[in-house]
Amino acid sequence: MTANKEASSSPNVAVSANAPDSETLARMALSGDDEAFFRLVTDDRERLLRIAYAYMKNEHDALEAIQEATCRAYAKLRKLKEPSLFLTWYTRILINCCIDEQKRKRRMLPMLRLPEGAAIDRLPDERLRLDAAIAKLAPHYRHIIILKYYEDMTLTEIARLLEKPDGTVKTWLNKALKKLRADLGEGGGGFHDRWGEDGTLRI
Numbered sequence: 001m002t003a004n005k006e007a008s009s010s011p012n013v014a015v016s017a018n019a020p021d022s023e024t025l026a027r028m029a030l031s032g033d034d035e036a037f038f039r040l041v042t043d044d045r046e047r048l049l050r051i052a053y054a055y056m057k058n059e060h061d062a063l064e065a066i067q068e069a070t071c072r073a074y075a076k077l078r079k080l081k082e083p084s085l086f087l088t089w090y091t092r093i094l095i096n097c098c099i100d101e102q103k104r105k106r107r108m109l110p111m112l113r114l115p116e117g118a119a120i121d122r123l124p125d126e127r128l129r130l131d132a133a134i135a136k137l138a139p140h141y142r143h144i145i146i147l148k149y150y151e152d153m154t155l156t157e158i159a160r161l162l163e164k165p166d167g168t169v170k171t172w173l174n175k176a177l178k179k180l181r182a183d184l185g186e187g188g189g190g191f192h193d194r195w196g197e198d199g200t201l202r203i
Contacts, residue, residue, distance in 0.1 A: 026083035037077065041070055044087055047151070048094060054146045055098035065101055069094040088161050095143065095161075133183040141176035148173060 020028070020036075022043070028036035041048070045066070052062035052069075073090050080089055134145055143162065147153045153161070159169040 022087055023084040026080070026086035029077060029086075030080065030083060037074060038070075040086060041066075041073075041090065044090075048091070051091065051146070051151060052094060052098055054150055055095070055102065061101065065094060065097045068101070069097045072097065085160075088157075092161055092163070099139065129184060133180050136183065137176055137179060140172055141179065144169065144173045144176050145180075 022040060025036040025040045029040065048066055048069075049059075049062055052065045053059060056062045056065055069090065073093050076093075080086060082089075134142060137145065140162075144158060147158045147161065148155070155169050155173065156166055159166045162169065164172075
């Protein structure tokens with residue numbers, strides 16, 4: 001009796017179990033359901049904010065980029081061909097918004113995420129050098145490093161996001177790492193322990 005009463009008093013369990021997935025929400029949004037569209041963005045907000053922050057340096061500009069991306073995505077929603085790829089499609093729009101805003105403000109240097117509560121003048125020299133080295137990379141190399149090492153995306157996921165062949169993305173990653181190694185050095189300077197035996201970078 002008690003168990004039944006507790007089950008009936010917890011409707012959220014049933015609601016959560018039946019919550020629509022992102023593809024279902026995208027199909028609903030394409031059918032004119034605005035609530036479904038904004039729920040898609042809200043549910044993925046934390047990841048989107050991390051990506052925007054990596055490009056925009058600060059939370060205010062990152063939130064502005066997300067707002068602009070949301071407006072653009074809403075306006076272009078009918079162009080989405082595959083509902084299952086909504087989040088990939090939206091992320092691509094967000095990155096483009098970040099790039100546009102950087103160009104507008106002439107602030108082309110992406111700041112990597114700071115530890116919570118950290119002040120920039122207290123950051124280790126090693127971290128500042130790493131930020132500067134990544135900032136000097138060509139945009140497409142910078143995208144790869146941010147998405148690979150800060151968002152932990154696979155090369156296949158990055159390729160789909162950037163609409164490039166897997167082989168191209170792998171080549172870009174290797175070239176980006178090679179440039180970073182040349183800039184930072186493989187030994188000394190505090191960077192010797194950041195390079196794996198396979199040549200990858202440990203952020």
